[in-house]
Amino acid sequence: MRKVWWIAKKELDLYFFSPIAYIMLFVLSLISGYYFYIFVFQVKDAVVIMPYLFSLLASIFLFISPFYTMRLISEEKKTGTIEVLLTSPISEGEIVVGKFLGSFLFFSLLLSVTFLYLLVLMIWGSPDSGVILANYIGFFLLGATFISLGLVASSLTKNQIIAAILTFLFLLLFWLIGWIGSFFQGGLKIFFNYFSLIEHFTNFNRGIIDSTDLIFFLSVVIFNLFLTSKILSHEE
Amino acid sequence: MIEVKNVTKYYSNLKAVNDLSFNIQKGEIVGFLGPNGAGKSTTLKIMSGLIRPSSGSVSIFGVDVFLNPIEAKAKIGYLSEKNPLYEDYSVEEYLKFICRIKGLSAIKQKIQSVANKVFISNVMAKTIKTLSKGYKQRVGLASALLGNPELLLLDEPTVGLDPNQIVDIRNVIKSLGETSTILLSTHILQEVSAICDKVIIINEGNLIAIDEPENLSRRLSGENRLILTVKNYNPDVANSLKNIDAISNVEVEGDQDLTKLIVFFQSESEIQNEVLSILLNRGVKIIEMKPDTLSLETIFQKLTKGQDNA
Secondary structure, three states, rough: OOOHHHHHHHHHHHHOOOHHHHHHHHHHHHHHHHHHHHHHOOOOOOHHHHHHHHHHHHHHHHHHHHHHHHHHHHHHHHHHOHHHHHOOOOOHHHHHHHHHHHHHHHHHHHHHHHHHHHHHHHHHHHOHHHHHHHHHHHHHHHHHHHHHHHHHHHHOOOOHHHHHHHHHHHHHHHHHHHHHHHOHHHHHHHHHHHHHHHHHHHHHHOOOOOHHHHHHHHHHHHHHHHHHHHHHOOOO | OOEEEEEEEOOOEEEEEEEEEEEEEOEEEEEOOOOOOOOOOHHHHHOOOOOOOOEEEEEEEEEEOOOHHHHHHOOOEOOOOOOOOOOEEHHHHHHHHHHOOOOOOOOOHHHHHHHHOOHHHHHHOHHHHHOOOHHHHHHHHHHHHHHOOOOEEEEOOOOOOOEEEEHHHHHHHHHHHOOEEEEEOOOOOHHHHHOEEEEEEOOOOOEEEEEEEHHHHHHHHHHEEEEEEEOOOHHHHHHHHHHHOOEEEEEEOOOOOEEEEEEEEEEEOOOOOHHHHHHHHHOOOEEEEEEOOOOOHHHHHHHHHHHOOO
16 A cells, blocks of 8 residues: 555656646636636625535536646656556556546645635635535545546557547546437436436535435546556556 | 566567577576567566566566566566656655665665665766766666565666666676576677676577577687688689688689688687688689678677578
8 A cells, every 4th residue: 555655656746847737736726716706706605606616616627637647657658667667566556546646636736726715715704514515525526537537548548648638538528428318318318417427516516415426436436447457457 | 496488479460479488597697689679578578577478477486477466576676678767756766766666665775775786876866867878777777676686687788878888787787696686688799798697599589599608609709701802713722721720611602703702710710821821822813801700790690590590
């Protein structure tokens, strides 16, 4: 387990070797800050401001998460450093989980910008703590799912740009699959809806913590991590 | 003992390694020799557990690389041909990271000890991407050495280095041989005769020879050539030349009017005068005579091609 942590730490280190991490933090603070300001002055209801913000952040992360997951494996394949990991006494599973964890920590760091808004709301208003907790749990699960899909995409190519585009397509597919479902009736509709990330996140966004949604997100993440480690172990 | 048993590797339809088997005894420094594309890197990658063979098995001191990969990898230090490094890290940070994923303890002492061995103590704080190729190679070697692995797999450790660096790295490898078993791939023959106890030659994925380097260099590099262009040649001349002890063979090309003689002889002997007097005595007119030392690579190429046809 310690080795997983060292891989995670390495991933986190790598984010801050390039300016992208700082640019992302800056851009995210700017956009989310701007909307928080708008919501505060237009909605004026402390209970719904955070859910509004999270639903907006979900769309923003859909666009930015490929940028922090694209590199995870494809870059190591391109430079060959994946050999350093694969010839060390560490399993493919540990490598993948470590990379996931490192990226998840970076995502959490990005999301920590919202703590500031929460603090502002708690000082000047009375937000619903249950709804906010559900939103954070839902958003962490959504972020983890985005990262796990990004990991799969990143393990499929040596090219970061292709990995990013592929991730974005995966995310878009699972984001809009519910909309595809709306063209169908009965079983197919239920099937498409089940795989819709929006559908599952919306419950958390409304303040509902349902075990179905928890299990959905967790199983997607675990499946993707498993898939990535299988792809990695069949690397030639 | 390290056992490679019937290892075959296909890349889609291309057979990179063909039913390769060999053993290495504990403590040996073994040179792994072959032209580019012979399957050396593929074999080393398979032995390191990086890729799986299509069939066959590899056992490292009793541990099967594919059944117990983690345990086997802990016994192996692998330096890849490309020598990939996390170049944004400083040398020290990088070696720390390697220690950690190898699960080592007492990291500081271990890093200091390998840094001294490969002479990188003076660049520990530098970012890897700012280092010269020679230093990067040593950092790669240092990372392979961490944890004192029982087996070192070194894929072309001196490629791309300048002559001084090559000598340095060779000396390091030689000194490592006192404590570890080493399999070292190269296509530079001098390297083998300089440091190895045993040589494995492969070509196009096939095992061609396992031998000691003395025997090998006798086979490979014992010859020089003398090229003569002559007039009035007669076949007697070749026979008389072949009677000289140091001459192993004489090849004749061209016609009687203008003949090219290629005389193969032991590299350390002086045969020019003897050859000249024989030719002059037989009334052969010499137009040109020049020595031609075959490069070791060329001789090697000849051998591998010859073996291939046989």
